[in-house]
Amino acid sequence: MMPEGMNSTAIVVFISFVAFSLFITWFAARKMHSVGEFYTAGSRITGFQNGFALAGDFMSAASFLGITGLVFIGGSDAMLFNVAVAVSWAFILFAFADRMRNLGQYTFADVVAYRLHPERIRVLAAVGTLTVAIPYLIAQMVGAGALFETLFDIPYIGAVLIVGALMTIYVVFGGMIATTWIQVTKAVLLVAGATALLIFVLARFGFSIDNVFDSAAAAHAKGADIFRPGGLYKDPISILSLGLAFICGTAGLPHILMRFFTVPDAVEARKSIGYAVGIIGYFMIAIIIIGFGAIGLLTGESEYVDNVGRISGGANMVSIHLSRLVGGEVFFGLMAAVAFATILAVVAGILLSASAAVAHDFYTRVVRKGKISEQEEVTVSRWASVIIAAIAIGLSVLFKDVNVGVLATIALAVAASVNFPVIFLALFWKGLTTKGAIWGGVTGLIVVVALIILSPTVWVGVFGNAEAVFPYTYPTLFSVAAAFIVTIGVSVTDYSERARIDRDGFAAQLVKSEIG
Amino acid sequence: MADELDLLNNPSFRRLISRRSRWRWGFSGLLISAYFLWGVAGIYFPEQYAQQFMGSSIPIGLAVGTLIIMMSIVLSIIYVRIINRIENEELVGEEKMT
Numbered sequence: 001m002m003p004e005g006m007n008s009t010a011i012v013v014f015i016s017f018v019a020f021s022l023f024i025t026w027f028a029a030r031k032m033h034s035v036g037e038f039y040t041a042g043s044r045i046t047g048f049q050n051g052f053a054l055a056g057d058f059m060s061a062a063s064f065l066g067i068t069g070l071v072f073i074g075g076s077d078a079m080l081f082n083v084a085v086a087v088s089w090a091f092i093l094f095a096f097a098d099r100m101r102n103l104g105q106y107t108f109a110d111v112v113a114y115r116l117h118p119e120r121i122r123v124l125a126a127v128g129t130l131t132v133a134i135p136y137l138i139a140q141m142v143g144a145g146a147l148f149e150t151l152f153d154i155p156y157i158g159a160v161l162i163v164g165a166l167m168t169i170y171v172v173f174g175g176m177i178a179t180t181w182i183q184v185t186k187a188v189l190l191v192a193g194a195t196a197l198l199i200f201v202l203a204r205f206g207f208s209i210d211n212v213f214d215s216a217a218a219a220h221a222k223g224a225d226i227f228r229p230g231g232l233y234k235d236p237i238s239i240l241s242l243g244l245a246f247i248c249g250t251a252g253l254p255h256i257l258m259r260f261f262t263v264p265d266a267v268e269a270r271k272s273i274g275y276a277v278g279i280i281g282y283f284m285i286a287i288i289i290i291g292f293g294a295i296g297l298l299t300g301e302s303e304y305v306d307n308v309g310r311i312s313g314g315a316n317m318v319s320i321h322l323s324r325l326v327g328g329e330v331f332f333g334l335m336a337a338v339a340f341a342t343i344l345a346v347v348a349g350i351l352l353s354a355s356a357a358v359a360h361d362f363y364t365r366v367v368r369k370g371k372i373s374e375q376e377e378v379t380v381s382r383w384a385s386v387i388i389a390a391i392a393i394g395l396s397v398l399f400k401d402v403n404v405g406v407l408a409t410i411a412l413a414v415a416a417s418v419n420f421p422v423i424f425l426a427l428f429w430k431g432l433t434t435k436g437a438i439w440g441g442v443t444g445l446i447v448v449v450a451l452i453i454l455s456p457t458v459w460v461g462v463f464g465n466a467e468a469v470f471p472y473t474y475p476t477l478f479s480v481a482a483a484f485i486v487t488i489g490v491s492v493t494d495y496s497e498r499a500r501i502d503r504d505g506f507a508a509q510l511v512k513s514e515i516g
Numbered sequence: 517m518a519d520e521l522d523l524l525n526n527p528s529f530r531r532l533i534s535r536r537s538r539w540r541w542g543f544s545g546l547l548i549s550a551y552f553l554w555g556v557a558g559i560y561f562p563e564q565y566a567q568q569f570m571g572s573s574i575p576i577g578l579a580v581g582t583l584i585i586m587m588s589i590v591l592s593i594i595y596v597r598i599i600n601r602i603e604n605e606e607l608v609g610e611e612k613m614t
Contacts, residue, residue, distance in 0.1 A: 076565070079581040080555060087551045090588040094544045094595055098536070210573035217573075227566040227575035229558035239555040247548065267603075270596045277592040281585045288578070511523050514533055515607060 009333025017341045024181045025174035035374045038175035039106040040261040047268040051275020053180045054259050056187030060346045069315030071291025075226030082284035084246035092251045093273040099427045099513040100260045101269035108257040109361040112426040115505025117434040122361040124441045128418040129254040129357035132411045133350050139407035141396040144343040150313045151336045164393035170348040171385045179348045186345035193338040198286045200326035201293035215296030241474035249412035252419035255353035294322045355385040417444035417479035430506040433491045433499040440487025447482045451475030532606035543591050550584050
């Protein structure tokens with residue numbers, strides 16, 4: 001592992017990032033006067049800034065560390081994720097940007113509650129948000145703990161507590177203003193770091209992409225077969241399910257949808273997602289090349305990879321090892337600190353969306369029916385953040401050895417199967433009724449959780465059974481279809497008085513969603 | 517409510533909705549079908565996927581994947597520009613009428 005323990009560059013860069021982020025938080029806290037500033041930074045973020053913040057929200061440590069690891073092990077297969085991500089963001093721009101921004105205020109629940117029964121639908125949205133946010137938070141924090149343990153020799157619990165404490169401070173005192181600027185800073189650092197790594201890697205190959213691929217094939221145990229479609233390409237259903245998990249799942253992530261409301265209008269919302277597509281697309285292409293470069297460069301370096309191809313510290317360490325190999329100790333320290341800053345910024349965004357679901361959607365709108373002062377709502381949000389953070393820290397300590405991949409799959413699959421169908425149909429289908437939305441959402445949730453438990457990852461990987469009951473890793477094709485079918489079926493057979501109000505409300509919603 | 521229903525029958529507003537939705541679903545459909553065609557093709561044509569792209573060492577499958585990522589970026593830029601233009605054309609007329 002780490003030969004000489006602590007890396008001083010990593011510690012200096014990381015402490016500077018933390019100091020800067022706390023300064024941003026202090027600055028944001030002084031400007032925080034209203035609920036709108038707490039949840040959406042007063043909608044004063046520009047499209048360009050928000051583009052970086054959106055990209056930062058999505059480019060988690062999982063994409064930077066995880067995908068290069070996937071390429072290292074499985075070759076071309078990882079490209080299925082990278083392309084899905086870029087397509088998904090473009091789809092969010094085309095389908096959601098205008099209408100979401102024009103209809104919403106703080107959370108995606110504002111949008112679906114526009115014409116549907118506000119209290120009932122917000123309970124569903126809050127459940128949908130929390131079932132995405134909590135597994136996602138735990139996945140990030142467990143990942144951070146493991147990374148910190150390997151990189152800095154800090155005990156796991158210590159790392160989880162540092163992440164937990166910092167994210168709580170950012171959200172409680174700085175709200176969305178601080179979260180946005182920390183996210184922008186991190187996105188710039190991450191893109192710059194990945195670019196530098198890409199240049200260092202390409203320099204080793206004489207700036208020839210051909211050489212990158214040739215030496216990957218020469219170095220890898222599977223030879224040129226790493227370019228062939230591998231284990232993820234089982235059958236069309238697997239491909240459809242994986243694609244839908246990313247395309248619909250990203251469009252249903254509450255902390256990403258919440259960012260639509262930090263800009264003043266639909267024009268800026270479109271622009272911001274346009275920038276995000278560019279940044280994320282570039283990043284996805286860069287990490288594929290870095291991943292193949294890693295195969296050629298790290299294989300045979302016994303300090304990082306043993307003679308059967310096992311990576312020291314696990315597959316997630318590929319980018320970090322590579323940084324050290326091509327850039328030396330200083331660059332390695334820099335990239336380790338950037339990876340950690342990435343996790344910090346992402347968890348802050350997720351925590352804010354979870355506390356908005358509890359404090360805004362559930363407490364303010366359902367329990368108090370909107371009869372609450374701004375001051376009180378902000379106070380409730382702050383307490384909600386503290387409590388959710390405490391729960392996430394507790395669960396991360398408890399489930400230290402949980403499979404992070406399973407948690408991330410759950411978060412994305414729930415977002416695709418519960419949040420996405422409700423938002424999509426609320427925006428585009430007049431016939432959607434409250435009853436249909438709730439039945440569909442509950443169906444999506446039950447189907448997605450049941451199929452993940454029965455899938456190879458959990459049934460075989462966690463419970464140790466010989467064969468999975470449900471053969472596919474991603475349940476999304478089935479769970480998204482079930483949610484849509486039940487929502488539509490229940491809606492068209494809903495003859496209640498409420499259903500009439502829901503359908504009649506579509507005309508007014510359409511006008512507002514198109515022109516703001 | 518009456519104002520909104522008036523707007524719904526306003527020809528300029530109707531054009532705004534239909535022009536926007538044409539681009540919305542056209543671009544979405546194009547990208548998503550490109551993705552799934554590329555993905556499913558990998559199952560049936562693994563040899564071709566791994567073949568080298570136009571004399572380089574880059575596998576065709578990865579080259580096409582990269583092109584789809586670039587297409588996402590290009591279509592996003594075009595979409596932002598077109599929709600801004602459509603809104604300018606249709607909403608200017610809109611404000612005169614309301």
